[in-house]
Each structure stands twice: as structure tokens, then as C-alpha cells.
Amino acid sequence: MEFNLTESIQILAKTPSVISNLLKDLPDAWVTTNEGGDTWSPYDVVGHLIHGEKTDWIPRAEIILGDKKNKAFEPYDRFAQFKNSKGKTLDQLLTKFRELRAENIKKLKALNIGEQALMKTGVHPEFGPVTLKQLLAAWVVHDLGHINQITRVMAKNYKVEAGPWPKYLTVLQDK
Amino acid sequence: MEFNLTESIQILAKTPSVISNLLKDLPDAWVTTNEGGDTWSPYDVVGHLIHGEKTDWIPRAEIILGDKKNKAFEPYDRFAQFKNSKGKTLDQLLTKFRELRAENIKKLKALNIGEQALMKTGVHPEFGPVTLKQLLAAWVVHDLGHINQITRVMAKNYKVEAGPWPKYLTVLQDK
Numbered sequence: 552m553e554f555n556l557t558e559s560i561q562i563l564a565k566t567p568s569v570i571s572n573l574l575k576d577l578p579d580a581w582v583t584t585n586e587g588g589d590t591w592s593p594y595d596v597v598g599h600l601i602h603g604e605k606t607d608w609i610p611r612a613e614i615i616l617g618d619k620k621n622k623a624f625e626p627y628d629r630f631a632q633f634k635n636s637k638g639k640t641l642d643q644l645l646t647k648f649r650e651l652r653a654e655n656i657k658k659l660k661a662l663n664i665g666e667q668a669l670m671k672t673g674v675h676p677e678f679g680p681v682t683l684k685q686l687l688a689a690w691v692v693h694d695l696g697h698i699n700q701i702t703r704v705m706a707k708n709y710k711v712e713a714g715p716w717p718k719y720l721t722v723l724q725d726k
Numbered sequence: 727m728e729f730n731l732t733e734s735i736q737i738l739a740k741t742p743s744v745i746s747n748l749l750k751d752l753p754d755a756w757v758t759t760n761e762g763g764d765t766w767s768p769y770d771v772v773g774h775l776i777h778g779e780k781t782d783w784i785p786r787a788e789i790i791l792g793d794k795k796n797k798a799f800e801p802y803d804r805f806a807q808f809k810n811s812k813g814k815t816l817d818q819l820l821t822k823f824r825e826l827r828a829e830n831i832k833k834l835k836a837l838n839i840g841e842q843a844l845m846k847t848g849v850h851p852e853f854g855p856v857t858l859k860q861l862l863a864a865w866v867v868h869d870l871g872h873i874n875q876i877t878r879v880m881a882k883n884y885k886v887e888a889g890p891w892p893k894y895l896t897v898l899q900d901k
Contacts, residue, residue, distance in 0.1 A: 558753055562880075693895060702871070706871055710867070715860070716856075722867065722874045
């Protein structure tokens with residue numbers, strides 16, 4: 552499928568309500584259980600998405616489209632949520648994510664990105680030059696990937712209780 | 727995690743709105759593209775969930791708890807949606823799923839299932855004896871697994887457009 556900005560914005564705008572819907576009002580154990588070791592719980596994922604709103608997608612798009620000669624992105628901190636979410640309830644995080652995402656969608660629309668702008672590049676700390684189109688496509692996949700992760704983490708809570716069914720419940724089979 | 731009926735009902739009740747939220751108003755391509763070959767599109771998944779409401783989870787719970795001596799479940803048709811969804815719009819399917827799920831949650835609550843009832847068994851065509859608890863836990867995992875699948879199928883649409891990012895977007899890496 553070819554990248555389409557309007558459709559991408561549509562999907563990005565859905566994410567906060569999809570995740571709120573999934574997690575809201577659930578007992579803590581459903582929200583804070585992870586897949587073991589240093590894996591992330593749904594709570595951790597929401598914190599990670601908040602950090603992405605603040606430092607990743609839109610700030611990087613602004614670097615690509617801005618006037619500054621230096622197009623290097625700041626490295627992204629994949630673990631910032633463990634510090635930043637401390638002491639906050641899931642509801643607080645969900646509200647914060649919803650607000651930040653709404654602001655960022657507004658900013659994204661205001662950038663009036665056309666076909667040419669989509670081909671402009673920034674410099675990713677690991678990948679080197681990447682286009683705005685790749686950044687925005689990755690943002691959409693990143694959202695869907697974290698909803699995917701939340702549902703997988705939740706599903707695993709009942710892996711034992713589901714008895715023989717996991718044979719056909721592929722979400723329970725580790726990659 | 728131990729099975730909990732109230733929490734399970736809470737999660738089962740969320741699924742129609744989570745899936746509606748994800749898919750509503752998206753252009754057809756996002757809804758009907760699958761992962762290739764005979765894999766399922768999000769549209770196919772919604773049809774499958776509808777068939778499950780009609781023939782799988784609650785009907786099987788009723789067999790387990792009912793008076794009939796024969797506790798054998800009907801085999802489940804995993805491909806019914808390809809016939810049953812024909813000619814229907816996604817919106818029609820989403821509405822149908824929402825209605826059927828609401829009815830089934832009502833029925834589930836009306837069954838007044840206690841600890842003892844959870845240990846009653848039915849006979850699965852492949853697994854043999856299974857408890858009501860296992861059936862209901864599998865239902866929850868099945869829901870989460872299909873939301874998981876929908877997000878994965880959608881994410882893959884931008885696998886190419888995301889350029890170098892798929893290296894870190896594990897949802898794009900096939901199992």
C-alpha cells in the first residue's frame with residue numbers, strides 16, 4: 552500500500568481512544584503485568600507512547616521541514632517511561648497521551664505536507680538519511696504495533712487458565 | 727493470573743468498541759487487505775467474531791450448564807464468514823457484532839456462574855473434556871488475539887513505506 556497522509560492521520564487520531572477503550576477501568580493486574588523479565592506492561596507502553604509524542608515523531612518531522620541545516624534527530628530514549636511515569640495513574644497517562652496526540656495531529660495538519668515535502672530527509676542516529684514519508688509511515692506502524700503488544704501482553708494472562716485452547720490461540724505463541 | 731468472571735466480562739464487553747474504533751471510517755483497502763494467500767483481512771475477522779457469537783462461546787457454555795446428558799460441542803466452522811459476510815458492509819458487520827456480543831454478555835451474566843459451575847465440563851471435538859472456566863478464559867484470549875491480528879494486518883500495509891524502521895517494528899516481523 553502506498554503512503555497516504557490523510558489516512559495516516561485518521562489512524563494516528565484513533566490510537567488514544569483504542570488504547571483507552573482497551574485498558575480503562577480494568578483492575579491493576581491487567582494493566583501492570585508484563586511478559587516477564589524486562590518486557591513492558593500495558594502501563595509501560597502508554598508511558599512510552601507519551602514520550603514519543605514529546606520527543607520523537609513530530610519533533611523529527613519539524614527537524615526535516617525546518618530551516619536549520621543540521622537535520623540530525625536526537626536519539627530516542629526507549630526507557631524514558633520508567634522514570635517519567637513514576638507515581639502516575641493509568642488514567643493520568645491516558646489523558647496525557649490523548650492531549651499530546653491531539654496537539655500533534657493539529658501540528659501535523661498545520662505543516663501542510665505535500666508530495667515534495669514527503670521526500671525531504673532527516674538523519675536518523677542509526678539509519679542515516681530517512682524521508683518524512685518513512686518517518687510518518689513508521690509512526691502509524693509504531694502505533695499499531697503497540698496496540699498489538701498490549702493485546703498480546705493481556706492475552707498471556709490467561710494462557711494457563713485457557714487449558715488446551717492455546718494450541719489454536721496463536722497470540723499466545725511467542726515469536 | 728487466575729480466571730476472574732467479572733474481569734473477563736469487562737474485557738469481553740470492550741471488544742466491539744475497540745474494533746469499531748480501530749476500523750470505522752477507514753478506506754476499504756485498510757479493511758480488506760490481508761497478509762497474503764488465504765490469510766484474513768480485518769473484515770474477515772469481524773465476520774469470524776460474529777460467527778463465534780452465534781455458534782461458539784455462549785452456545786457451548788449453555789451445553790456445559792444445561793440439562794442434556796450429551797455434552798459434546800458442535801465443531802466450530804472457522805471459515806463460515808466467507809459465506810456469511812458476503813454483500814455486507816463493514817459497518818453492518820460491526821453493528822451485528824456489537825448487538826450479538828451485548829446479548830451474549832447478558833446471557834453470560836444471567837447464567838449466574840459460581841465457582842462450582844466453572845469446573846463443569848463439556849466435550850470439545852478435538853480436546854475432549856474442557857471446563858467452563860477454560861472455555862471462558864479462551865474466549866477472552868480469542869478476542870484479544872483477533873484485535874492483535876487486526877493491528878498486525880493493518881501495520882503490514884506500511885511495511886515498505888516505513889523504509890528502514892521495520893528493523894525495530896517487531897509487529898512487522900512474521901512469526
